[in-house]
Amino acid sequence: MSESFTPVGMPLTITINGVRRSLSVDPWVTLLDVLREQLELTGTKKGCDQGQCGACTVLIDGRRVNSCLTFAVMYDGAEITTVEGLAVNGALHPLQQAFIDHDAFQCGYCTPGQICSAAGLIAEGKAKTAEEIRELMSGNICRCGAYTNIVAAIQQAMGRS
Amino acid sequence: MIEFQYARATDVADAVRQIAGNPGAKLVAGGTNLIDLMKMEVERPAKLIDITRLPLKQVEDTPGGGLRIGALVRNSDLAYHAPIEQRYPVLASAIKSGASQQLRNMATTGGNLLQRTRCAYFYDTTTPCNKRTPGSGCSAIGGHNRMHAILGTSDACIAVHPSDMCVALAILEAKVHVTGASGDRSIAFADFHRLPGDTPQRDTNLDAGEIITAVELPPKGFARNYSYLKIRDRLSYAFALVSAAVGLELDGDTIKEARFALGGVAHKPWRDPRAEAALQGQPANAATFARAADVLLRDARGYEHNSFKIDLARRCLVRALTQAARGTPQSQSSKKIA
Numbered sequence: 001m002s003e004s005f006t007p008v009g010m011p012l013t014i015t016i017n018g019v020r021r022s023l024s025v026d027p028w029v030t031l032l033d034v035l036r037e038q039l040e041l042t043g044t045k046k047g048c049d050q051g052q053c054g055a056c057t058v059l060i061d062g063r064r065v066n067s068c069l070t071f072a073v074m075y076d077g078a079e080i081t082t083v084e085g086l087a088v089n090g091a092l093h094p095l096q097q098a099f100i101d102h103d104a105f106q107c108g109y110c111t112p113g114q115i116c117s118a119a120g121l122i123a124e125g126k127a128k129t130a131e132e133i134r135e136l137m138s139g140n141i142c143r144c145g146a147y148t149n150i151v152a153a154i155q156q157a158m159g160r161s
Numbered sequence: 162m163i164e165f166q167y168a169r170a171t172d173v174a175d176a177v178r179q180i181a182g183n184p185g186a187k188l189v190a191g192g193t194n195l196i197d198l199m200k201m202e203v204e205r206p207a208k209l210i211d212i213t214r215l216p217l218k219q220v221e222d223t224p225g226g227g228l229r230i231g232a233l234v235r236n237s238d239l240a241y242h243a244p245i246e247q248r249y250p251v252l253a254s255a256i257k258s259g260a261s262q263q264l265r266n267m268a269t270t271g272g273n274l275l276q277r278t279r280c281a282y283f284y285d286t287t288t289p290c291n292k293r294t295p296g297s298g299c300s301a302i303g304g305h306n307r308m309h310a311i312l313g314t315s316d317a318c319i320a321v322h323p324s325d326m327c328v329a330l331a332i333l334e335a336k337v338h339v340t341g342a343s344g345d346r347s348i349a350f351a352d353f354h355r356l357p358g359d360t361p362q363r364d365t366n367l368d369a370g371e372i373i374t375a376v377e378l379p380p381k382g383f384a385r386n387y388s389y390l391k392i393r394d395r396l397s398y399a400f401a402l403v404s405a406a407v408g409l410e411l412d413g414d415t416i417k418e419a420r421f422a423l424g425g426v427a428h429k430p431w432r433d434p435r436a437e438a439a440l441q442g443q444p445a446n447a448a449t450f451a452r453a454a455d456v457l458l459r460d461a462r463g464y465e466h467n468s469f470k471i472d473l474a475r476r477c478l479v480r481a482l483t484q485a486a487r488g489t490p491q492s493q494s495s496k497k498i499a
Contacts, residue, residue, distance in 0.1 A: 051193060065263050073167055124262070126241065
């Protein structure tokens with residue numbers, strides 16, 4: 001049997017930053033737009049909206065993905081973490097602290113995506129050297145060119161996690 | 162964004178049932194290319210059938226000593242899957258060279274095969290494109306064609322296939338398992354993608370209503386002597402100008418078997434048994450590699466902005482063959498080309 005739905009207002013239950021939310025979403029709305037417009041979590045940024053810049057990176061079930069290139073309705077039951085969900089009881093996540101320590105941004109627009117992507121990178125455990133960090137962070141573009149400090153911040157956070 | 166209906170498939174048979182008889186429907190899994198194209202209104206499905214919950218996520222040993230990769234295995238999972246890294250490292254390397262980790266976390270094995278070209282005119286609905294609107298003309302011939310094909314082109318289309326993974330699958334002689342309303346069949350990798358000819362709107366020989374269920378790798382993985390070398394405009398997160406996948410079987414310095422294919426140069430991974438035969442029984446050195454590259458590229462033809470690809474492809478292939486023969490494959494994190 002197939003489940004079929006009318007194309008408006010489909011039910012969606014997700015756990016967002018540890019809180020279970022039941023929503024009604026149109027199937028053509030991206031996860032990015034649900035986060036920003038419906039849940040008012042505007043930390044996640046819309047850069048290119050085409051999967052080319054990484055500003056919209058969030059963690060779905062612990063894996064980093066581009067939230068602009070996926071429909072929210074596909075993630076019923078998923079756990080989603082955005083930059084707003086990284087701090088614990090008001091204490092900054094080690095990556096957030098490291099980005100401050102290393103001045104790893106200028107305008108800051110790419111920063112939430114950079115930090116969520118770096119959290120995914122550390123969880124994957126595949127990057128050890130600066131070279132490997134650069135390669136596996138290449139999906140996050142920083143138009144201000146803060147890359148050197150971003151790599152240093154990630155190295156600091158890796159050392160602490 | 163266009164509006165569409167959405168349904169989840171509960172199993173493979175259900176997906177086949179839902180897609181059959183609904184020509185306006187499309188399957189969605191990773192969605193990294195389809196959703197991009199929907200935003201540009203190049204793809205306008207009336208319905209999306211979500212197949213992400215189907216049980217096609219395993220990598221299993223086959224009785225013959227190969228591996229069967231489920232169509233929904235994510236690109237990142239496949240690239241770091243230990244038996245792939247150990248037995249088919251050219252495939253792991255090619256996957257790691259493509260896209261970004263975020264995209265590889267979403268993109269699936271089957272979806273990678275079904276990627277559409279990144280030709281800018283295909284994406285631009287204000288320009289003619291025979292692949293998007295058959296019969297409207299090709300804007301790339303006579304337009305900006307620096308990224309375009311040099312082999313296997315037609316007067317209708319000079320687009321290239323964008324995948325890195327598929328270049329490696331071509332030399333591994335993978336089989337594509339599909340199912341549809343008329344049953345199961347498997348397609349040799351060389352026959353899966355098509356040249357544009359006068360029907361560039363058809364990228365593959367998958368029939369309407371068929372679903373890829375798995376990609377099977379034969380036992381031979383060229384784990385000792387291989388390389389995937391990708392040349393692009395920036396060091397990471399860019400499509401290939403040209404790339405080469407190489408697998409060699411050596412007896413001392415003598416080549417027992419050579420397989421190689423080029424990416425970024427044609428509407429499908431470009432492989433030619435005549436060029437590979439030119440290396441059989443030959444010493445593994447720069448002169449024989451150059452001869453093989455000349456055979457592979459003998460029909461190459463440049464357009465206004467991409468003639469540089471002919472020599473670049475030749476050099477890329479010779480370098481990849483050299484790396485493979487030395488047992489020093491191209492690293493996908495250190496970008497120094499040794």
